[in-house]
Amino acid sequence: MEMELQVGVAKVSKYAVSESGDTLELTERPQGGLSLVLADGQRSGRAAKIISALVARKAIALLAEGVRDGAAARATHDYLRTHRQGQVSAELCIVSLDLATRTIVISRNSHCPVFILSPEGLRVWDELSEPIGIHAGVKPVITELPVAPNTWVVVFTDGVLEAGERSGASFDIAGWVTNHLDHAGATAAGLADAVLARAIELDQKRPQDDMSVLVLALLPLQATDPARRLTVRFPVPPI
Amino acid sequence: MEMELQVGVAKVSKYAVSESGDTLELTERPQGGLSLVLADGQRSGRAAKIISALVARKAIALLAEGVRDGAAARATHDYLRTHRQGQVSAELCIVSLDLATRTIVISRNSHCPVFILSPEGLRVWDELSEPIGIHAGVKPVITELPVAPNTWVVVFTDGVLEAGERSGASFDIAGWVTNHLDHAGATAAGLADAVLARAIELDQKRPQDDMSVLVLALLPLQATDPARRLTVRFPVPPI
Numbered sequence: 327m328e329m330e331l332q333v334g335v336a337k338v339s340k341y342a343v344s345e346s347g348d349t350l351e352l353t354e355r356p357q358g359g360l361s362l363v364l365a366d367g368q369r370s371g372r373a374a375k376i377i378s379a380l381v382a383r384k385a386i387a388l389l390a391e392g393v394r395d396g397a398a399a400r401a402t403h404d405y406l407r408t409h410r411q412g413q414v415s416a417e418l419c420i421v422s423l424d425l426a427t428r429t430i431v432i433s434r435n436s437h438c439p440v441f442i443l444s445p446e447g448l449r450v451w452d453e454l455s456e457p458i459g460i461h462a463g464v465k466p467v468i469t470e471l472p473v474a475p476n477t478w479v480v481v482f483t484d485g486v487l488e489a490g491e492r493s494g495a496s497f498d499i500a501g502w503v504t505n506h507l508d509h510a511g512a513t514a515a516g517l518a519d520a521v522l523a524r525a526i527e528l529d530q531k532r533p534q535d536d537m538s539v540l541v542l543a544l545l546p547l548q549a550t551d552p553a554r555r556l557t558v559r560f561p562v563p564p565i
Numbered sequence: 566m567e568m569e570l571q572v573g574v575a576k577v578s579k580y581a582v583s584e585s586g587d588t589l590e591l592t593e594r595p596q597g598g599l600s601l602v603l604a605d606g607q608r609s610g611r612a613a614k615i616i617s618a619l620v621a622r623k624a625i626a627l628l629a630e631g632v633r634d635g636a637a638a639r640a641t642h643d644y645l646r647t648h649r650q651g652q653v654s655a656e657l658c659i660v661s662l663d664l665a666t667r668t669i670v671i672s673r674n675s676h677c678p679v680f681i682l683s684p685e686g687l688r689v690w691d692e693l694s695e696p697i698g699i700h701a702g703v704k705p706v707i708t709e710l711p712v713a714p715n716t717w718v719v720v721f722t723d724g725v726l727e728a729g730e731r732s733g734a735s736f737d738i739a740g741w742v743t744n745h746l747d748h749a750g751a752t753a754a755g756l757a758d759a760v761l762a763r764a765i766e767l768d769q770k771r772p773q774d775d776m777s778v779l780v781l782a783l784l785p786l787q788a789t790d791p792a793r794r795l796t797v798r799f800p801v802p803p804i
Contacts, residue, residue, distance in 0.1 A: 328800065328801075328803060329800070329801040330798060330799060330800050330801060331797065331798065331799055331800075331801055332796070332797070332798050333795070333796060333797035333798075334794075334795075334796050335793075335794065335795040335796070336792045336793070336794050337792060337793050338790070338791055338792045338793070339791075346793075349593065350795065351592060351593065352591075352795075352797070353590060353622070353625075354588065354590065354618065356618060358802075360797065379593065379595060379629075383592070383626075383629045383630075386592075386629075387622075387626055387629075390590075390618075390622045390625075390626075391622075423801070425801070425802065428804065473801060514796070515794070515796045518794075519792075519794070522792060523790075526790070544801065547800055549798065549800060551577070551762075551765070552577055552578075552800055553575045553576060553577045553758075553761060553799075554574075554575070554576050554577070554585075554797075554798070554799035554800075555573075555574065555575050555754070555757075555758070555796075555797070555798045555799065556572070556573075556574040556589065556591075556795075556796070556797050556798075557571070557572060557573050557574070557753070557754045557794075557795070557796045558570065558571070558572035558591070558599065558793075558794070558795050559569060559570065559571050559572075559788065559793070559794045559795075560569060560570055560792075560793035560794065561567065561568070561569050561570075561786055561788060561791055561793075562567075562568040562569060562570055562662070562664070562712065562783065563597075563664065564567060565667065
């Protein structure tokens with residue numbers, strides 16, 4: 327079956343903070359495919375942004391040179407720990423479509439689980455892992471999935487995980503995602519938007535932390551041409 | 566007026582060649598905003614891809630560190646010329662939304678013009694520039710635009726510029742773009758798709774070269790939330 331890759335990302339910053347402390351970057355893999363890096367810097371605002379950007383760019387630079395994902399995560403940890411003397415932590419998730427191995431590779435250094443949906447069902451991948459930057463020798467937990475149609479990977483930062491907690495609610499992300507995918511015509515962008523919208527709603531429209539959602543999907547080919555497409559949209563802050 | 570940034574990219578490889586020799590990468594700017602790099606490696610296929618990827622990644626890595634666009638283009642030229650001993654050329658275009666200076670900065674080392682549309686009309690920016698990689702001391706031509714609503718920037722590689730030439734036709738890109746934007750509700754993604762589709766049609770559905778279109782638009786704010794969004798879609802090549 328012919329397949330297409332879809333990626334959807336949606337992110338907002340904490341309420342009344344102009345800059346998100348989460349950073350999302352992507353690059354094409356030199357052996358084919360795509361890598362996405364989502365980094366969440368400790369705390370929020372400018373200080374967190376500097377850290378998450380540092381981390382995301384280091385990981386992306388390594389991946390763009392062909393460094394394997396696990397080594398890129400380890401190196402990024404060592405770099406942050408050296409650069410900031412073990413004083414600052416970050417959470418890091420790398421999701422790659424690796425066309426050389428025909429797998430999706432997910433590397434996590436985060437307390438946020440990753441949801442993996444395939445025709446076999448939902449897997450909440452919450453294997454214990456440490457954030458990067460603090461302790462010596464930290465490594466990521468890694469899982470690999472075959473490239474197969476109707477595979478969905480949903481990654482998010484803790485602002486999404488903890489949405490609603492302030493008001494005693496909690497976000498049943500698994501239920502929300504499963505319901506959304508029960509409808510025909512679901513897209514990666516649509517799912518990312520739906521998860522983010524629900525998280526914002528649970529925080530009563532005032533996100534209590536930076537929130538980012540990254541969805542990667544392998545679906546039966548829908549495009550009628552072989553083009554690769556990328557779009558970006560975001561509000562330009564007023565002067 | 567509140568504004569949003571829209572980016573749309575669409576690209577295909579030369580007919581019957583699996584890999585495009587064009588590379589598009591993007592990164593967030595450390596002082597705010599976004600940079601996009603489009604590189605076109607000499608010739609097509611794998612050899613061209615290696616060069617365009619090398620060039621795009623070098624430029625992106627510098628921009629991600631906060632290097633100004635003109636210096637990033639010069640450094641990328643020097644890097645390619647040193648690395649390949651002046652034997653290999655590439656065309657390079659950098660388009661940045663720079664929120665520190667509140668400008669759009671366009672840097673070109675390409676024989677392909679860049680189209681700039683604003684409420685003042687269409688500007689075909691075709692100032693002479695040299696490709697990078699061959700001669701000593703090459704620098705980009707640069708133009709800056711104020712951040713203002715209803716500004717469109719259209720960048721493409723020579724597969725688009727020369728579409729139809731094989732069959733004696735030629736692509737009136739200016740006319741095509743202007744017509745497209747006369748319709749209400751135009752988006753950056755829609756314009757990129759329309760330009761690419763027309764180029765492919767002019768090559769009788771068999772692109773004679775790699776074709777890439779990058780559109781950046783500043784438009785009145787359309788989203789009702791402050792989220793940043795990114796999407797990617799592309800066919801996964803069969804085994």
